[in-house]
Amino acid sequence: MQIFNFVKVLFSPIVFGLGFIGPLSAEIITALEIALPIGTPLYWGLLIGGLLGLMAQVRGSWIWVKPS
Amino acid sequence: MNNPAMTKEALLALSPDALDALERKIAGKYMHRVPWGAVAWALSNLMVWLSLWPLVLFDYLSIWVAFPIAVLNVALSYLPSHEAQHSIIAREGHPLRWLNELVGHLSVIPFAQPYRVLKNTHMEHHAHSNHPELDPDYAVHAKDDWAFLKNSILRRQPAGPAQKAYGDAMARIGKSHMLIDALLFNLVFIGVLFTMAWTGHAIEAALLWWLPRHIAQTYIQYYLSWAPHHPGVRQERYGQTRSFKSKVGNLLSMGMQYHIVHHLYPRIPLSSTPAAFHELKPILEIRGCDVGGWAETP
Structure with a gap:
């Protein structure tokens, strides 16, 4: 059961948001040379990835629209 | 349709068993190839x-x-x-x-x-x-x-x-x-x-x-x-899939224009399904299959 819970967390949207979308967003910010008012690209990347992951976790969708 | 034995009239004159046997014989030609x-x-x-x-x-x-x-x-x-x-x-x-x-x-x-x-x-x-x-x-x-x-x-x-x-x-x-x-x-x-x-x-x-x-x-x-x-x-067997003419051609549609042949005879390799389809088409039309844009009669 513990393994099942671990796997469930590992494949959760919030982990994917922080583990992949976060650093991906940071690299895109850097590549596009976007001027940031505060913080580093990774900080903003993790904020974007974390928020997207949270939305996907709560709503069950990465694109806001819920599957019927 | 060059083969006179495969005209619609000739096929309709066959008994169900004979039609089955003919269909299997044609399909068999395209199987057992690596x-x-x-x-x-x-x-x-x-x-x-x-x-x-x-x-x-x-x-x-x-x-x-x-x-x-x-x-x-x-x-x-x-x-x-x-x-x-x-x-x-x-x-x-x-x-x-x-x-x-x-x-x-x-x-x-x-x-x-x-x-x-x-x-x-x-x-x-x-x-x-x-x-x-x-x-x-x-x-x-x-x-x-x-x-x-x-x-x-x-x-x-x-x-x-x-x-x-x-x-x-x-x-x-x-x-x-x-x-x-x-x-x-x-x-x-x-x-x-x-x-x-x-x-x-x-x-x-x-x-x-x-x-x-x-x-x-x-x-x-x-x-x-x-x-x-x-x-x-x-x-049903002859209705669960269809053939269709893809606007992007056979390669870009991944050979799926002839998917009907695959469902009827899954052991026919993908590369042989176009030839098998065209040879089987008169029989498939008689069977009531949806042959899409390949139909000879509207």
Whole structure:
């Protein structure tokens, strides 16, 4: 059961948001040379990835629209 | 139609048994051939995709050149495995059976899907095509192209039913234990993505695997599941699939214009389905099959 819970967390949207979308967003910010008012690209990347992951976790969708 | 024995009148004059025998005789001509092209396709496609990673990471190739190649590689990774799923390369007991299984397992690595799960759920699809509860691919049906696209994107959201149908099918046939393959594939997939992302190669990981996989999934679902089964209401042997004329031609539609032949005779290699279809067409029309744009009479 513990393994099942671990796997469930590992494949959760919030982990994917922080583990992949976060650093991906940071690299895109850097590549596009976007001027940031505060913080580093990774900080903003993790904020974007974390928020997207949270939305996907709560709503069950990465694109806001819920599957019927 | 050059063969006078295959005119509509001549075929209608045959007894049901004679028509069955003729159909099987024609189909039999196209079976029992080792599709070496599919074997070469599987292995070369995998090699090209794997080679993109060092080429991009060591700056020998631009990621923007590698990205469309990766999309092509992932999109092309499924069909050789599909040949293996039907034991077309070599059936059990054949000396080349190992090659059949090797192609089955290796070719779908870029697709990040396990061969055993794909094979078993695909057999369920063949056994129960268009059945709302028993066909694992049933949820792909949609009223038109755009509805398919919307459905395809929504189905793979975290709360979507994309994987549930496959899990349910594996449980129904008592092979849930094989879902461990899916777990391992997913672990490797996100393990690679996360590792690449946190070592400064997130864009490369996204454009070599993550995004190509999403694009290929949509493309494969469209041509292998939606188009040949649309509208997905008939379940009988001669009605569960259709043939169609694709606007993008046979290669870009992945040979699925003749998918009807595949469902009737799954042991015919993909490369032989066009010829088999055209020879079987007069019989298929008599059977009430939907031959789409290939029909001679409106």
